[in-house]
Amino acid sequence: MSRTILVVAEAKGGVLRQVSYEAIGAARTAAGDGGTVAAVIMGSDVTRLAGDLAVYGADCIYSVDHSALTHYHPEAYFAALQAVMQEVRPDGVFFGHTAWGKDLAPQLAAALGAGQISDVISMDTDDSGELLFTRPIYAGKAMEKKKFMSTPWIVTIRPNNIPPLAAEAGRTAPVTAVAYPEPPLAAVIREVVQNTAGKMDLSEAKVIVSGGRGVRSAEGFKPLEELADVLGGAVGASRGACDAAYCDYALQIGQTGKVVTPELYIACGISGAIQHLAGMSQSRVIIAINKDPEAPIFQVADYGIVGDLFEVVPLLTEQFKQALQ
Numbered sequence: 511m512s513r514t515i516l517v518v519a520e521a522k523g524g525v526l527r528q529v530s531y532e533a534i535g536a537a538r539t540a541a542g543d544g545g546t547v548a549a550v551i552m553g554s555d556v557t558r559l560a561g562d563l564a565v566y567g568a569d570c571i572y573s574v575d576h577s578a579l580t581h582y583h584p585e586a587y588f589a590a591l592q593a594v595m596q597e598v599r600p601d602g603v604f605f606g607h608t609a610w611g612k613d614l615a616p617q618l619a620a621a622l623g624a625g626q627i628s629d630v631i632s633m634d635t636d637d638s639g640e641l642l643f644t645r646p647i648y649a650g651k652a653m654e655k656k657k658f659m660s661t662p663w664i665v666t667i668r669p670n671n672i673p674p675l676a677a678e679a680g681r682t683a684p685v686t687a688v689a690y691p692e693p694p695l696a697a698v699i700r701e702v703v704q705n706t707a708g709k710m711d712l713s714e715a716k717v718i719v720s721g722g723r724g725v726r727s728a729e730g731f732k733p734l735e736e737l738a739d740v741l742g743g744a745v746g747a748s749r750g751a752c753d754a755a756y757c758d759y760a761l762q763i764g765q766t767g768k769v770v771t772p773e774l775y776i777a778c779g780i781s782g783a784i785q786h787l788a789g790m791s792q793s794r795v796i797i798a799i800n801k802d803p804e805a806p807i808f809q810v811a812d813y814g815i816v817g818d819l820f821e822v823v824p825l826l827t828e829q830f831k832q833a834l835q
């Protein structure tokens with residue numbers, strides 16, 4: 511079965527987010543033999559990114575490039591997306607399960623009266639060739655497989671789960687400029703204040719070193735930052751650490767924070783409450799460092815180190831430094 515699939519690509523800080531490439535990979539599977547993977551890029555000065563979408567497998571690219579799209583704005587971006595939908599009329603649409611995707615996808619589903627499956631981590635087909643989408647439920651304790659009964663459909667994919675296609679250097683695709691429809695906006699953005707500027711996005715980080723109440727202070731995060739730097743990763747936190755004002759809530763991982771699926775998650779001084787596990791238990795490899803051998807985090811850890819994090823973390827940093835030299 512061949513389908514036309516649209517990928518809503520996302521740019522941040524002038525570069526495409528990794529999840530956009532992963533969405534193209536998912537779209538290629540969904541499009542089937544002879545199908546078409548279209549991608550849309552929206553923003554200001556973003557048409558120059560179209561080439562990267564082609565290299566990673568998009569067959570055609572639509573660009574809505576306008577100064578009104580400099581910052582993400584739900585109404586403006588939705589109007590731009592609808593203009594592209596008119597041109598492409600896809601059977602299915604993929605978004606990243608990111609702040610943008612979680613905002614735009616339901617707007618589109620509601621406008622189209624379409625079904626939506628969110629936070630998908632893998633895809634396959636049933637005996638009749640219908641697409642099946644797998645997503646975690648009950649805070650990752652179970653998986654459900656769902657399929658759509660009608661088109662168009664909408665899917666958001668969790669970053670770091672569906673592999674992108676291999677880059678094909680020199681691959682090109684036609685780029686169509688779509689005019690920004692300049693809709694009347696009920697709200698305008700006056701200023702954007704970034705308190706995590708320059709820091710790696712937790713949801714896409716391959717390595718996360720996370721601290722809990724056991725770090726005891728903001729200063730206590732320093733050794734974790736050093737370990738994350740050596741591993742090229744990001745620093746996360748439990749709500750315990752955020753509530754104690756050791757770090758910003760932007761770092762919180764869990765049920766009411768970010769859901770992450772890195773290749774390596776190092777939990778330092780985190781007890782392993784169910785609400786924390788909800789945000790990190792799908793990580794590929796989990797290392798827990800805790801001085802309490804009975805801490806529940808050890809039940810989900812692949813490797814457990816019973817000890818004082820202030821002794822263990824600097825030792826790990828030193829070892830990784832030497833190993834990675």
Ligand code: FAD
Pocket residue numbers: 721722723724725747748749750751762763764765766767768778779780781782783784785786789799800801802805817818819820
């Ligand atoms: P604690 O439970 O206090 O654990 C600290 C751990 O550090 C202990 O295990 C201790 O043995 C260890 N420790 C102390 N000193 C050291 C040391 N020097 N070296 C090594 N280990 C040490 N929590 C989240 O994380 N994310 C969420 O999204 C979230 N959402 C929630 C939503 C709701 C509705 C509710 C009710 C709670 C939520 N929580 C969430 C809170 C959650 O229940 C826990 O309270 C919280 O995760 C505990 O944080 P913690 O593990 O850092 O602290």
